[in-house]
Amino acid sequence: MxxxxxxxxxxxxxxxxxxxxxxxxxxxxxxxxxxxxxxxxxxxxxxxxxxxxKSKEDIFKAVVEKEADAHRAEINRIMESNLNTIEKLKSYVKARMLAVKIMANYYTLIRNNDVSNLDLIEKLRAKYDTEELSIIKRLLNEGMDNGLFKVKDIELSSIALLTAMKGLEFPLFIDSPKADNLDKILDDMLDILFYGLVIRKA
Amino acid sequence: MxxxxxxxxxxxxxxxxxxxxxxxxxxxxxxxxxxxxxxxxxxxxxxxxxxxxKSKEDIFKAVVEKEADAHRAEINRIMESNLNTIEKLKSYVKARMLAVKIMANYYTLIRNNDVSNLDLIEKLRAKYDTEELSIIKRLLNEGMDNGLFKVKDIELSSIALLTAMKGLEFPLFIDSPKADNLDKILDDMLDILFYGLVIRKA
DNA sequence: GTACTGTTTTACTAAAATGGTCGAAAATTC
DNA sequence: GAATTTTCGACCATTTTAGTAAAACAGTAC
CATH class of the missing domain: 1.10.10.60 (Homeodomain-like)
Structure with a gap:
């Protein structure tokens, strides 16, 4: 025993x-x-x-999971805040882009995209993408509930938003902007992104 | 042709x-x-x-040599300046400690000191140590000529000075001080070091 | 002292990776 | 068109690496 x-x-x-x-x-x-x-x-x-x-890959997954935990703590802080849903979504997107730094090992693996690691990358991508979609859906649903968002297909919009954020990863990989610059970049892009989401108020 | x-x-x-x-x-x-x-x-x-x-090692030596050229240019600038020999030696020692940054690949190889690279390390060490000794000897001889230094055995003193500088490398490896801190550290240590070299003037 | 458990190490293996070579093809130059 | 230069795919021998099994070690309990 x-x-x-x-x-x-x-x-x-x-x-x-x-x-x-x-x-x-x-x-x-x-x-x-x-x-x-x-x-x-x-x-x-x-x-x-x-x-x-069990294996080298097992160690690496544990490392990424530990980093993901730090990221999840940040996401939970946002989800449970008193912000309105628009501000929550903005904060979420910012935190998610900063995940490139918090989950350094995961993103380095993805960035290098070495063909020999594709299997591992796919495993990890599937796991963390599923989590992200879940969070985005919760936020879109909350926005629909409180009338701040008008989304025809939550599933498709969630996927679109996630894909857009992934598109943003690449410039972040190449050129690490300072935190304040990152805020400004994301604010500008999010305002554009929301234009089609937010109900216009008179 | x-x-x-x-x-x-x-x-x-x-x-x-x-x-x-x-x-x-x-x-x-x-x-x-x-x-x-x-x-x-x-x-x-x-x-x-x-x-x-010819080989991977050949490439690496060319890389180190290119970095060494940048370092040599700095050393030549000092040697051909109008400074008195004490100031020259001080400037030389500073520049030499900064070589840890300029000759980044060479010093990284030495720092890692992987047993599998000992042959390469020894080759490079022998080459660059010989150069350094030559420069130090020139400075000590110049100081003897103009009466600023009083050195009984230039060969031994050169070796001692080079060994002292190598001893300084290790703390530099561990903790990269800012340039101004490095200047102060080296000034303090050089004043102590010169105490036994410089003829006291009334 | 013996038995047991958890941990570490040594020796080993199979597969993968690497430094380096060769010959052929492609590109460039004259 | 021929000569020269440059590039690359296929290959080889060697080394490195992930991973394993068995033995050894340290600590604990009786």
Missing amino acids: INKDSTRTHNDMRNNIVSIASNVFEKFGFKKTTVDDIAQALRKGKSSIYYYF | INKDSTRTHNDMRNNIVSIASNVFEKFGFKKTTVDDIAQALRKGKSSIYYYF
Whole structure:
């Protein structure tokens, strides 16, 4: 029978590996990082890693998930705020674009788009895209409920919005604007985007 | 017969490769950079690289040499200035410590000190150390000539000074101080170092 | 001292990756 | 059109890497 202390230290070790692996992956990227690199940073043997994780990909997913958690916390803060739905959607889009920085490892993998990692990219994309669509739908539904939005097909509009944000990723990859510039860029583009969504009030 | 234009474009291509390779080596380090990485950055096939360079190590040496040239230009500017020899030596030491940044690839190789690269490190170390000793000796000789220095054994003092500067590299590796802080740190340490060298004037 | 558990390490394997070469094709020059 | 230069695909030998199994180690309980 596993005692609770050993479970706790097991999880402590897993968290330690994830934390250190995050730094190593950020430095070298998924492909160029070896499990031995991570082991050396931990001052352990490579095989020890496999005691805690199934594979290199398993470690990487845990790293991305930890980063995603930080991003989710930010999204939840926005969703539960007292902002009207337009402001919520604006804040959400900003936070989502900043995810490029918070979820650094995930976006680096996507940016490099190395053909050898397509399988992993697709797995992760599917997972996080589903989450994003869910959030966008909640916001569009909330807007429909309170009369701020008029959307004929929430499903299609959600997909369109997500696709638009993904289109914005590329310039962000290339040229990291300062935070205030990012705000201005997004404000301008969101005002244009909303023009077709918001009911005009006299 | 090679015409001069083809020699020029050949050299242009070599310079282009060195320039692009410099960025790739800086990003990934010598070991993790593959020749294919460099080729992809150049949008050429890997084999094309071998038309211009003998080996991966050959490319890296050319990269380091290009960085060293920038450093040499700075050193020559100091040596040919009208400063007195004490000020020259101070300026030299500062410039040399800044070489950690200018010769980024060389120092990154040394910092990582991966056992698999020891042969390459030793080759490069021998080359650039010899240059440095030569410069330090010139300065000490100049100081002896104009009475500003009193050095019993120029050879030993040169080696001691070079060793001291190498000792300073490590803290610089770890924590990149801002330029003005670096100036202050070096001024303080140089004043202490010179205390035993400069003839006291009444 | 023995038994057990959790963790780490050593030795190993199969597959993938890499440095580098060769010959042929393409592009360029004269 | 021929000569030269440049490029690339296919290939090879070697090295590296992800991952595994078994052994060893450290700590704990009795």
